[in-house]
Amino acid sequence: MSKVAGMFSRILWFLAAVLVVYQAVSYVTFYNYLLAPTVKQISHLLANQVKLIFPVGSGQLALDDDGEALIYVATGSDIYTQLEAKKHGLAAAKPYAYLEENLSRELGGPTKVRVEIQNHYIIWIQPPQANQLWVRIPLTEIEDDDIEPLIIYLTVLLAITLFAAWRFARQLVRPLEELEAGAVAVAKGHFPDALGEQGSREVRRLTRTFNHMSYSIQELIAERNLMMAGVSHDLRTPLTRIRLATEMMSSGDEYLRGCINADIDESNAIIDQFIDYIRPDEGLDTHPIDLTQLIHDVLLMYTEQGAEVELALPTEAVWVACNPVSVRRVLSNLAGNSLRYGASRLHAELQEDSHWVRLRLSDDGPGIAEQDYDRVLKPFTQGNLARTNGGSGLGLAIVAKIVAQHHGTIKLGHAELGGLLVEIRLPKHQPLVWQD
Structure with a gap:
């Protein structure tokens, strides 16, 4: 389906269809205006020659030897009986229905016609006036070799036309393929060199616009990274000074020092989340990992924090092409959010089929209102309960971004335990290009 739906295939099929229609129209035109009139004229001449030998209505059934000799000298035709005709080549001749119809109409009765091909064409005619005899008429001016150059010419013309159509379609589509490859690279965080402007005027304009867009995005990302590095440095510097200042507080202010340090840690965590979320997607380093083992290792660590963890995982390894650090971050964010908000x-639970894996992570916490499912997956948004507990509102947004980078899907729902259900669906093999 994808091959037929491609622009190159469509253009090639269109040009081939036009060529086929053109050939069909040319054949019909050639047949109606050249071949059919020629055959009719030949039929008329053959009928006149037969009438000269066997006049219509004469009742003549045979000629003597002198008459046959005179006919042969005058027209080059021979007259044979059925047995003699078979000896002289009638057995190798083939019927020709169109000539039979024309000659039957010309001679006023059913006529048999056979065509023998040697170096030239030989017409065998059995007229209604002498249905026991065959007239052998050689057409020495029409040779079989006369048709071969026409066939070769048409074959060469067809091959040249198909090659020209393929070349034209290739030249037309190649700039678009390069543009598609460049767009896929930009979408993955790689910025190629400026594409060459070639092809039609519209394609050249599109390529020029794409090059400008790619350069603008690259500059924007560079400026954003520089700004975030500066903001991170400028914010962490006073936070570090504040932490150092708390170390010089008296022992009687231990409670106040602990509160200040907790706020400093939360501020640093928020800064880290900001940087993680806006970090450009420069392409994930993916390789097959055992997702079952990864889920087991990450979630069991939360038992040390007092959580009760239940795992419904396959007994065998489930291999998925992904970035293990990013997937570990997804699991940590989801589990950490659940425990932070009261779970x-x-x-x-992990399930798989031939192409996809599905992870369902649920808790017994307060959950999220159904009308907020889509909203909390966006950055800097929180559920009503989370607003009272602090946080940056980036935890689920980072999860959604990582899942999207892996060409997966995420869906929120109500868990049987009473809390939030997060269902993540990931492909087992990462696609090399964007799929339709």
Whole structure:
């Protein structure tokens, strides 16, 4: 389906269809205006020659030897009986229905016509006036070799036309393929050199616009990274000074020092989340990992924090092409959010088919209102409960971004445990290009 839907295939099929229609129209035109009139004229001449030998209505059934000799000298035709005709080549001749119809109409009765091909064409005619005899008429001016150059010419013309159509379609589509490859690279965070402006005027304009867009995005990302590096440095510097200042507070202010340090840690965590979220996608380093083992290792660590973890995982390894650091971050964010907002039980279930894996992670926390499912996956948004507990509102947004980078999907719902259900669907093999 994808091959037929491609522009190159469509153009090639269109040009081939036009060529076929053109050939069909040319054949019909050639047949109606050249071949059919020629055959009719030949039929008329053959009928007149037969009438000269066997006049219509004469009742003549045979000629003597002198008459046959005179006919042969005058017209080059021979007259044979059925047995003699078979000896002289009638057995190798083939019927020709169109000539039979024309000659039957010209001679006023059913006529048999056979065509023998040697170096030239030989017409065998059995007229209604002498249905026991065959008239052998050689057409020495029409040779079989006369048709071969025409066939070769048409074959060469067809091959040249198909090659020209393929070449034209290739030249037309190649700039678009390069543009597609460049767009895929930009979407993955790689910025190629400026594409060559070639092809039609519209394609050249599109390529020029794409090059400008790619350069603008690259500059924007560079400026954003520089700004975030500066903001991170400028914010962490006073936070570090504040932490150092708290170390010089008296022991009687231990409670106040602990609160200040907790706020400093939360501020640093928020800064880290900001940087993680806006970090450009420069292409994930993916390779097959055992997702079952990864889920087992990450979630069991939360038992040390007092969580009750239930794992419904396959007994065999489930290999998925992904970035293990990013997937570990997804699991940590989801589990950490659940425990932060009051959950005490975590349940993880992993299923697979031939192309996809599905992870369902649920908890017994307060959950999220259904009308907020789509909203909380966006950056800097939180559920009503989360607003009272602090946070940056980037935890689920980072999860959604990582899942999208892996060409997967994420869906929120209500868990059987009473809390939030997060269902993540990932492909087992990462696609090399964007799929239709």
